[in-house]
Each structure stands twice: as structure tokens, then as C-alpha cells.
Amino acid sequence: MNSNFHKLKPEKKELIINAAIKEFVRNGFDKASTNEIVKEAKISKGSLFNYFNNKKDLYVFLIDHGIHVIEKHLYEKIDLDETDLFKRIEKIGWQKLHIHSKYPHVFDFLASSIQEESPEVKDIIKQKVDPVYERGTEIIFKHIDYSKFREGIDIEKAIEILNWTMFGFGDKAIKQINTFEDIGEFGDQYLKEWELYSEILKNSFYK
Numbered sequence: 001m002n003s004n005f006h007k008l009k010p011e012k013k014e015l016i017i018n019a020a021i022k023e024f025v026r027n028g029f030d031k032a033s034t035n036e037i038v039k040e041a042k043i044s045k046g047s048l049f050n051y052f053n054n055k056k057d058l059y060v061f062l063i064d065h066g067i068h069v070i071e072k073h074l075y076e077k078i079d080l081d082e083t084d085l086f087k088r089i090e091k092i093g094w095q096k097l098h099i100h101s102k103y104p105h106v107f108d109f110l111a112s113s114i115q116e117e118s119p120e121v122k123d124i125i126k127q128k129v130d131p132v133y134e135r136g137t138e139i140i141f142k143h144i145d146y147s148k149f150r151e152g153i154d155i156e157k158a159i160e161i162l163n164w165t166m167f168g169f170g171d172k173a174i175k176q177i178n179t180f181e182d183i184g185e186f187g188d189q190y191l192k193e194w195e196l197y198s199e200i201l202k203n204s205f206y207k
Contacts, residue, residue, distance in 0.1 A: 005051035029118040083145040
């Protein structure tokens with residue numbers, strides 16, 4: 001990547017990043033069109049390739065960008081002193097909403113990259129993205145007090161059910177958040193709704 005990209009104004013960089021991510025998520029690496037990216041970003045194709053050597057260079061930059069966002073704004077914010085699994089997940093969900101409001105396509109991009117089959121970038125993804133998700137899983141469940149679970153409960157399966165609920169609810173929330181001008185107002189509604197799901201699961205799993 002050319003250092004000229006870093007010299008751009010933050011709004012311009014964000015426009016290019018979001019345009020590129022949208023195109024890669026929509027069409028995958030091989031079919032993604034740089035013509036569509038520059039059209040969405042409102043820049044010339046020459047400018048794009050002045051900032052990035054080629055499409056692969058751009059894709060790898062986006063992976064690194066996404067990893068940086070997740071590490072800095074999610075993993076580093078997880079409160080490991082909170083040992084209740086449901087409360088920790090609630091806080092993580094809230095943090096993800098804040099990330100989405102600032103970096104609206106990062107989660108979609110990293111999730112889509114895992115499904116990417118292009119041999120040109122597949123090994124890079126495995127090398128860079130897979131360890132990040134493994135690290136995230138480790139941090140999310142670190143120092144959790146599993147003694148709160150009822151005897152006879154298969155904790156691994158309970159966590160799997162909780163993950164399905166959490167990801168499904170998170171996807172629903174992200175689709176709704178753009179209809180609210182005030183994230184604080186949306187957050188209040190989000191927490192109230194999550195508490196309903198949380199109580200059902202707590203009654204099923206906890207003592």
C-alpha cells in the first residue's frame with residue numbers, strides 16, 4: 001500500500017474502505033469489481049491504484065484494517081473481571097453496536113472472508129483471520145464462573161445455544177440500528193430486548 005493513502009482525510013479513507021468492503025462482501029474476491037469500488041468511493045481508478053498496488057493489496061489491507069478494529073475496539077474492551085457469562089455477552093453486544101455505528105461493514109467483511117475460496121487470498125485469510133477468531137473465543141469465555149450453571153447441564157452445548165442466540169440477536173440488532181438516529185435510544189431498546197432472551201436462557205441453565 002502506498003503511504004499516500006494514509007495522508008488522505010479520515011472521511012475520504014473511510015469512504016474508500018467502506019466501498020471496497022461492500023463490493024468484496026457482495027461478490028467475493030475474484031468477482032469484485034474495482035470499477036464498482038471507485039464508483040462508490042467517488043474516486044478515479046488511477047487514484048485507487050495509486051493507493052494500492054492491485055486488488056489483492058487492497059483486500060489484504062482491508063483484512064488488516066478489520067483485525068485492528070476488532071482487536072482494539074472489541075477484544076481490548078472486554079471486562080475480564082465480569083465473570084457472569086450473560087453479563088459479559090451483554091457488554092460485548094453493546095460494544096459491537098458501537099463498532100458497527102463507526103465501522104458499519106467490518107464484521108460482515110471478516111465473516112465473508114472466512115467463506116472466501118479464491119486461491120489468491122485463501123491462505124492469507126487462514127493465516128491472518130482464523131487466529132483472530134480463535135483468540136476472540138478464548139477471551140470471551142476467559143475467567144467465566146461456570147459454577148453458576150445447574151448440575152447436569154452440558155455446559156459446552158449450553159454455550160453453543162447461547163452463541164446461536166447471541167449471533168442471531170446481534171444480526172437482528174445490526175439490521176435495525178440504522179433506523180435510529182440516536183444510538184443511545186437504540187441501545188436502551190436493545191438492552192431491554194436482550195434481557196428478555198437472557199432471562200429465558202438463565203432460567204434454563206443457571207441454578
